[in-house]
Amino acid sequence: MEHDSKPVEELQDVVIRFAGDSGDGMQLTGTQFTSTAAILGNDLSTLPDYPAEIRAPAGSLPGVSAFQINFSSRDIRTPGDAPDVLVAMNPAALKTNLKDLKDGGMLIVNEDAFTEGNLKKAGYAANPLNDGSLVKYEVYKIPVSTLNANALKESALSKKEAERCKNFYALGLMFWLYDRAYDVTVAWIREKFSKKPEVAQANELALKAGFHFGETAEIFRKHYRVPKARLKPGVYRNVTGNEATALGFIAAACLAGKPLFYASYPITPASDILHELSKHKNFGVLTVQAEDEIAAAGAALGASFAGGLGLTGTSGPGLALKAETVNLAMMTELPLVIIDVQRGGPSTGLPTKTEQADLLQALFGRNSESPVAVVAPATPSECFTMAIEAIRIAVAHMTPVIYLSDGYLANGSEPWLVPDPESLPKIPITHPTDPATFHPYARDERTLSRPWAIPGTPGLEHRIGGLEKANVTGNVSYDPANHDFMCRLRAEKIARIADELPPLEIFGSAEGEILVVGWGGTYGAITSAVEELQKEGYAISSVHLRHLNPLPKDLKDILARFETVVVPELNLGQLSLLLRARYLVDAQSITKVQGQPFKVSEIVAGVRRFIAPKKEVRSWH
Amino acid sequence: MALTRKDFVSDQEVRWCPGCGDYAILAQVQKVLADLKVPRENYVFVSGIGCSSRLPYYVNTYGFHTIHGRAPAIATGVKSCRPDLSVWVVTGDGDGLSIGGNHLMHALRRNVDLKILLFNNKIYGLTKGQYSPTSEMGKRTKSTPAGSIDYPLNPISFAVAVGATFVARTIDTDTGHLAATLDAAGRHKGSAFVEIFQNCVIFNDDAFKDVTDRTVRPDHSIVLEQGKPLIFGKERNKGIRLNGLKPEVVTIDSNQGDEGLLIHDAKNPDPSYAFLLAGMELPEFPTPLGVFRAIEKPTYEDMLHAQVAKAKQSQGEGNLRKILFDTETWTVS
Numbered sequence: 001m002e003h004d005s006k007p008v009e010e011l012q013d014v015v016i017r018f019a020g021d022s023g024d025g026m027q028l029t030g031t032q033f034t035s036t037a038a039i040l041g042n043d044l045s046t047l048p049d050y051p052a053e054i055r056a057p058a059g060s061l062p063g064v065s066a067f068q069i070n071f072s073s074r075d076i077r078t079p080g081d082a083p084d085v086l087v088a089m090n091p092a093a094l095k096t097n098l099k100d101l102k103d104g105g106m107l108i109v110n111e112d113a114f115t116e117g118n119l120k121k122a123g124y125a126a127n128p129l130n131d132g133s134l135v136k137y138e139v140y141k142i143p144v145s146t147l148n149a150n151a152l153k154e155s156a157l158s159k160k161e162a163e164r165c166k167n168f169y170a171l172g173l174m175f176w177l178y179d180r181a182y183d184v185t186v187a188w189i190r191e192k193f194s195k196k197p198e199v200a201q202a203n204e205l206a207l208k209a210g211f212h213f214g215e216t217a218e219i220f221r222k223h224y225r226v227p228k229a230r231l232k233p234g235v236y237r238n239v240t241g242n243e244a245t246a247l248g249f250i251a252a253a254c255l256a257g258k259p260l261f262y263a264s265y266p267i268t269p270a271s272d273i274l275h276e277l278s279k280h281k282n283f284g285v286l287t288v289q290a291e292d293e294i295a296a297a298g299a300a301l302g303a304s305f306a307g308g309l310g311l312t313g314t315s316g317p318g319l320a321l322k323a324e325t326v327n328l329a330m331m332t333e334l335p336l337v338i339i340d341v342q343r344g345g346p347s348t349g350l351p352t353k354t355e356q357a358d359l360l361q362a363l364f365g366r367n368s369e370s371p372v373a374v375v376a377p378a379t380p381s382e383c384f385t386m387a388i389e390a391i392r393i394a395v396a397h398m399t400p401v402i403y404l405s406d407g408y409l410a411n412g413s414e415p416w417l418v419p420d421p422e423s424l425p426k427i428p429i430t431h432p433t434d435p436a437t438f439h440p441y442a443r444d445e446r447t448l449s450r451p452w453a454i455p456g457t458p459g460l461e462h463r464i465g466g467l468e469k470a471n472v473t474g475n476v477s478y479d480p481a482n483h484d485f486m487c488r489l490r491a492e493k494i495a496r497i498a499d500e501l502p503p504l505e506i507f508g509s510a511e512g513e514i515l516v517v518g519w520g521g522t523y524g525a526i527t528s529a530v531e532e533l534q535k536e537g538y539a540i541s542s543v544h545l546r547h548l549n550p551l552p553k554d555l556k557d558i559l560a561r562f563e564t565v566v567v568p569e570l571n572l573g574q575l576s577l578l579l580r581a582r583y584l585v586d587a588q589s590i591t592k593v594q595g596q597p598f599k600v601s602e603i604v605a606g607v608r609r610f611i612a613p614k615k616e617v618r619s620w621h
Numbered sequence: 622m623a624l625t626r627k628d629f630v631s632d633q634e635v636r637w638c639p640g641c642g643d644y645a646i647l648a649q650v651q652k653v654l655a656d657l658k659v660p661r662e663n664y665v666f667v668s669g670i671g672c673s674s675r676l677p678y679y680v681n682t683y684g685f686h687t688i689h690g691r692a693p694a695i696a697t698g699v700k701s702c703r704p705d706l707s708v709w710v711v712t713g714d715g716d717g718l719s720i721g722g723n724h725l726m727h728a729l730r731r732n733v734d735l736k737i738l739l740f741n742n743k744i745y746g747l748t749k750g751q752y753s754p755t756s757e758m759g760k761r762t763k764s765t766p767a768g769s770i771d772y773p774l775n776p777i778s779f780a781v782a783v784g785a786t787f788v789a790r791t792i793d794t795d796t797g798h799l800a801a802t803l804d805a806a807g808r809h810k811g812s813a814f815v816e817i818f819q820n821c822v823i824f825n826d827d828a829f830k831d832v833t834d835r836t837v838r839p840d841h842s843i844v845l846e847q848g849k850p851l852i853f854g855k856e857r858n859k860g861i862r863l864n865g866l867k868p869e870v871v872t873i874d875s876n877q878g879d880e881g882l883l884i885h886d887a888k889n890p891d892p893s894y895a896f897l898l899a900g901m902e903l904p905e906f907p908t909p910l911g912v913f914r915a916i917e918k919p920t921y922e923d924m925l926h927a928q929v930a931k932a933k934q935s936q937g938e939g940n941l942r943k944i945l946f947d948t949e950t951w952t953v954s
Contacts, residue, residue, distance in 0.1 A: 237950045290727075308702040421942050
């Protein structure tokens with residue numbers, strides 16, 4: 001074998017984007033590349049970007065599906081602003097993705113797909129591979145389809161079936177180019193297609209052929225190596241936000257010693273949580289695919305009333321439908337967790353794209369005074385921790401909790417330092433049993449929460465509902481003073497959750513000129529941007545909010561210690577509106593609603609607008 | 622000590638209008654709960670919104686007065702999570718068939734073991750008198766001064782069509798029939814749907830007079846009895862026969878006797894018969910009362926928990942460490 005016959009260059013990090021037709025298997029290619037990068041010990045972050053249509057017409061621009069991975073020997077937090085390498089499996093993929101490729105970046109195209117028909121579908125008048133329009137890039141024209149077909153000549157598959165293996169050919173080539181073994185993918189193929197050995201064999205053959213092509217063909221002069229990252233010691237796995245969310249709620253149920261009851265209605269991008277949870281029935285997880293969003297919330301609330309851990313999941317439009325049930329849960333003071341994997345809106349919006357514009361809906365999208373707790377994970381792996389936190393708050397405070405994930409977190413992945421289950425704190429739950437002392441709306445002195453008395457307990461039979469209740473007895477009450485008292489009490493109950501929140505972590509100095517405040521999935525981009533500006537010498541720090549209602553108690557003081565507060569959000573300024581209202585702070589917004597996450601450079605540029613000129617002068621010293 | 626009706630009376634003052642049919646239903650519900658011998662703490666009453674939906678406040682069991690139309694969905698959650706509970710849904714024609722029609726349909730087709738009592742008064746009472754999905758065509762109400770132009774829905778046809786395993790109809794004023802029907806529903810394993818003709822004295826008084834009035838009742842109604850021929854009339858001289866695919870009323874002559882009459886079989890696995898009965902309406906036919914359909918099918922909650930048991934058996938009891946680490950992992954030292 002001519003192993004290592006070509007020189008290897010070491011790189012710190014690489015951003016690759018795989019792009020092709022929806023039918024080309026780009027998501028699979030991306031996740032397989034990710035698995036190997038993870039196992040080789042790179043830090044990584046991924047960004048799948050796929051169309052809402054299941055199969056838009058082949059070769060068309062709307063049918064392009066892409067997967068970006070940033071893998072690194074450093075600690076990274078985002079999938080990368082711009083790819084260093086673009087793998088384009090057809091003209092449409094080239095057309096829609098080329099604008100993002102770095103100048104001088106590597107462009108690998110499947111030359112075979114650049115047929116007249118495909119060029120026309122992508123809107124190219126001339127073939128970009130021949131018209132000189134790609135001179136700024138390092139272009140590799142590779143006839144992937146032909147090479148793949150040749151490699152599979154002996155296979156049992158038909159020509160058409162063999163063509164479908166070409167993504168593995170491309171993947172094999174990329175494995176060679178980045179000096180990584182294909183074993184992990186081979187093992188995956190064998191297991192995945194164990195019932196179709198001929199398909200398994202062909203995919204494996206294509207993968208290896210692609211790899212060896214890189215090694216032997218006189219096209220690439222060298223290949224690259226991205227060494228291991230220096231991560232915190234421990235056992236790691238790769239995880240997407242939706243996986244971590246599902247695992248987190250299962251863990252929470254174990255910690256609470258209660259069955260998890262998940263009712264949901266299929267909706268992008270939350271459906272994977274239902275899929276994942278329904279695989280784990282051996283934990284006692286009960287999953288119900290309800291007839292609609294309202295029923296899903298209702299069934300979950302019914303389960304909570306019955307003493308289970310009621311959980312429902314959805315995306316923005318579904319949260320709107322669940323509002324009335326959330327309000328009932330608030331009124332009856334039952335624990336209920338509502339997952340909202342935010343997507344581009346309003347209305348049906350951009351179902352497969354990301355956004356974080358449901359913050360105000362979560363906080364205020366119900367009739368009348370309806371305070372509920374709202375939490376938001378910051379990274380894909382943190383979805384695990386925040387799921388446990390959501391259940392903890394729900395049962396400790398007898399309240400609905402809205403858990404705001406987003407499409408970027410849900411589908412994005414990163415290495416996760418897996419926690420030891422023994423290290424996770426138990427979630428204590430008590431149900432009253434003594435009829436002599438029981439009152440349905442009696443209050444815990446510290447939290448103001450009411451007792452969770454569950455059916456089946458003799459002597460505690462009681463009725464609850466959406467009508468206003470008298471405190472303590474829980475009887476229906478239309479008394480004006482009682483209503484006023486109860487509205488304030490419910491608000492105070494939620495406010496007291498803040499008593500037990502840990503102090504905010506400030507990234508940077510505890511005081512300074514600029515404070516960047518973020519929440520949710522923008523954590524990686526914000527932190528990287530702030531770090532970059534810190535290196536330039538600016539007195540800039542950031543805080544990231546995981547609790548949106550109530551807000552952490554120390555936030556007020558932290559805001560006051562900075563001259564300017566800047567809030568980057570994937571909406572038109574919802575958190576900034578909240579901070580302005582709550583703290584009378586002149587918060588400045590950096591906003592974006594393109595269905596795409598922030599690039600680090602966008603936040604850097606956005607923050608610069610708020611840096612006073614004199615401060616820039618100072619930074620030149 | 623055996624429970625009695627009184628054990629199911631709550632400390633709340635009943636606030637329905639004087640003369641409302643709901644009082645009679647409440648009393649029979651309380652009586653039947655005692656008869657069913659389920660421990661009181663294991664009963665759960667779930668309701669939506671409307672006059673009927675206030676019932677849980679008056680029954681001394683666990684109760685959940687929820688949101689308009691959603692009681693079947695919420696009750697599905699209660700029963701699915703806790704199959705050991707006896708879960709009853711109280712709804713009305715507006716709550717169950719208009720705003721909540723979708724949930725009612727799905728609870729019934731899933732065969733969740735819920736006892737669903739639909740108080741049909743053919744009117745919106747709590748909102749003070751608008752027509753409902755069961756109001757007759759042409760009905761003049763506050764919202765339809767020129768008469769309703771909606772074709773009414775037949776609750777029994779609906780329940781049979783969506784696959785309910787137990788479907789019955791009874792009347793608020795006939796306490797014996799009401800109690801027997803509720804009792805049968807309570808003992809049915811699976812979703813039991815009971816339409817109760819309920820008189821609203823304020824907004825739709827005498828809506829069922831055509832059936833319930835003593836003078837016309839024998840000729841205007843027919844009581845369904847398992848295994849017995851469909852006979853009705855003051856003189857017990859009228860019967861129902863099948864003519865092709867259509868039922869027809871025939872006068873029984875003394876020579877012929879019951880021969881050729883339909884024999885009531887609520888256990889017929891084919892729903893066509895129950896659907897045919899459901900379609901019998903005044904004035905052409907007497908209104909059927911009693912159990913239209915009572916078949917056995919595995920329930921949703923039993924199948925749900927059976928899957929959990931099976932998963933535990935085949936995969937072993939859930940182990941958190943296993944699902945967290947049982948994937949491709951790597952160690953950083």
